[in-house]
Amino acid sequence: ALSVLMPKVKVKKNAKSGKKGKDKKPQPKVNTLISKPKAAASLRRKLSGPEDVPVPDDDSGDLDEPAAAKPAKTKLKAAEPPTRLTRxxxxxxxxxxxxxxxxxxxxxxxxxxxxxxxxxLANLADLTAHLEEDKAPATAKGPKRLGRKAQAAQDEREMAQFQGVLGFKAFQADPFGALEQHLKNSIRLQKEKEKTAAGKQKAKLSQLKEAFRSKKRLGTVKNKFAKSRKPKK
The missing domain is CATH 1.20.5 (Single alpha-helices involved in coiled-coils or other helix-helix interfaces)
Structure with missing residues (x-):
């Protein structure tokens, strides 16, 4: 290694004596490697062999352990449009x-x-609810609203009736007694009207029942007649 670094010195012979000159010492040429310390240091490392790598004392940086896997970056795909269903x-x-x-x-x-x-008996609550709904009276529709002419005519009739009540002798003698008698008469008339309406409805229902029975009897007679006309096998 030192022989490589140190240059070779050439000795010049003395022309006159023919012997090696000892008076003047030849100046050695400076090697370029010595003038560049970085290059010389790298050359020494190569010649001396591989350097020892310092190993830390703690076990945190163990070389045998694999590096932690980085989470893969996932790209969000755009939402695909809904496909149309075929027939x-x-x-x-x-x-x-x-x-x-x-x-x-x-x-x-x-x-x-x-x-x-x-x-x-768990489902009886539903039955009772239906029964209560059936028992509840149907809400009667309000009277039809009158037009202007009909309302004016009704107002005239009521005014004439009111004037007649005021001029009635029984009302002039006993107003409260006359009002009481009028209410009793109107209630009696209302009950009579309800009875007649119920009688008409009952008669109509009886007619419908009789027609249904007659139709049923006619159907049974036709069936018997059709069976009797079938040829016996």
């Missing part, structure tokens, strides 16, 4: 919905039949 897909979807609806209806009917067979 066959729509038909299959409709059949599936119909089947599910029938299945639910069959389950409901099965539960009702099971409750009826076991005789449970």
């Amino acid at each position: 066959g897909q729509r038909k299959r979807q409709q059949r599936k919905e119909n089947f599910l609806r029938k299945f639910e209806l069959a389950n409901l009917i099965g539960k009702q039949e099971e409750a009826f067979r076991t005789g449970s």
Whole structure:
């Protein structure tokens, strides 16, 4: 290694004596490697062999452990537009919905039949609610609103009736007694009207029942006549 670094010194012979000159010492040429310390240091490292790598004392930086895997970056895909269903897909979807609806209806009917067979009283609340709805009186519609001419004519009649009541002798003698008698008469007339209306409705229902019975009897007679006309085998 030192022989490489140190240059070779050439000795010049003395021309006169023919011997090696000792008076003047030749100046050695400076090697370029010595003038560049960085290059010389790198050359020494190469010649001396590989350097020892310092190893830290703590086990935190163990070389055998694999590096932690970085989380992969996921790109969000744009939402795809909904695909349009074909005719066959729509038909299959409709059949599936119909089947599910029938299945639910069959389950409901099965539960009702099971409750009826076991005789449970759990569903009586629904029945009572329906009965209360049936018992509740139907809300009667209000009287039809009169027009201007009809309302004016009614006002004139009421005014004439009021004037007649004021000029009535019984009202002039005892106003409260006359009013009481008038209310009794009007209530009696209202009851009579209700009775006549109920009688008419009852008669109408009886006529309908009689017509239904006669139609039923006629149908039975026709069936018997048709059976009698069939040829015997």
